[in-house]
Amino acid sequence: MRQHLFGFVVFVGILSTVLIGQTVYGDVANGEPALEFTLPDISGAPHSLSDYKGSYVVLEWFNYDCPFVRKHYDSANMQKLQEEYTQKGVVWLSLNSSAPGKQGNYSAEEMGRLSSERGVHATAILLDPAGTVGKLYGAQTTPHIFIIDPNGVLIYQGAIDDVPSTDIADVAKAKNYVRSTLDAAMAGAQIEVAVTKSYGCSVKY
């Protein structure tokens, strides 16, 4: 019994450390203007969200080494979505907020090579090793998706699809929220699901 009590004490210790600290995440609510940011891409060129006013923008948080992200990249699901929607004029920004030394963090050159190898079709790959933009948006997992309309308003945030798993076989079975949100928004139809709980590995701040 004593070892259980010890476990509780440690547990409560963790509880107070984690929870009495500051809230780490931004609370960006749907229906509100998405927050402005500027980040460099893998060639060093800066990109600001405001550069893309007038277009739909997808923010996709990624980490190539995370099994949940790999489900979508190994299956080519992510690359297909990127290609399909950028061809329709959507701006697709892939963001990496892994801190230096943590899983998923790579140099701009390495990231370029890895993206190339994967046939990534994003408009730009943005590097956020300080985690500023990740924390601004409240990106908790990889993947984590935010979709912004041409007026700069956030219209979707959360999971990429409705089957939280690492199984490639689930990609085809799942309802994809990027697709459902953009298809509805572009047709002027009601977006049925605007907020979901994202799933994935934790962002390695």
Added chain:
Amino acid sequence: MNSKNIFLCLLFFAVSGGCAEKVWAAPVLSAHVEADLISEVTSIQPGHSFWLAVRLKMEEGWHTYWKNPGDSGLPPKLTWTLPEGLSVGNVLWPFPRLLDEAQLVTYGFEGTVLLFVEVNVDESVPVGIPKEIGLNAKWLSCREMCVPGMADLSLVLSVENQVPAKDVSVEQEFLEGRAQLPRENASWDIKVRDRGKQLLFLLIPSSDAGALKSAYFFPERNDLIDHAANQELKKTKTGYELAVKKSQVNPGIKEINGVLFSEEGWQGRKEGLIPAITANLILTK
């Protein structure tokens, strides 16, 4: 499945007319977790249910997740292969711990846990023919990074016309494992009110409940609350209030199910600490 064990069992059966012993495949090590399927009993009886446990023994520093994993991660998924006449109930989960994953809060386990499952045995199951129970377990093991794990486990149990005997080699383990399961609430009048951005739990103790200094509500649903937010416990005239911040998703549901944890225990320390009770409540104004 270890075919040698099956063969031996069937050999015993052929020779002695029954397998007095259960046989099982060896535990499987995958993704830093040793997974095993253990039975509380050495044989089973038609018309009587019995308990199994899925044991997950995690290497130091690695953790797995509760049914609601919190802000990231994935709970274990169990897929059973059962012979005719056997069926399983829902998994009983030990109460989770808060895991600090560098600024995210997740719910899960370290060390060794048992996930309990009750197996029902139909009256019609014939005596004398051993039954094999198969389990495919998939989970996510994380330390700084995550690795998916998988194990194919199985167990063969003889079917006998006598009350199943407890397996003494796992008796203590089952006892300790059961102590980790949340209990039914016996000493508190608990309600939950909708307060816009918060769920407000009203906790009124009966005389045999102890005093609380802190409490935490672990919801079953992944999209109900802000897992990282502080849950403030306040003393009131009649008992306590626990304020729990809702999540961004805020699904408009009325069933609030989960586990209430308190280090002080829900029945004081008199009869042994009960740190976790189940909460199955309806949200009211």
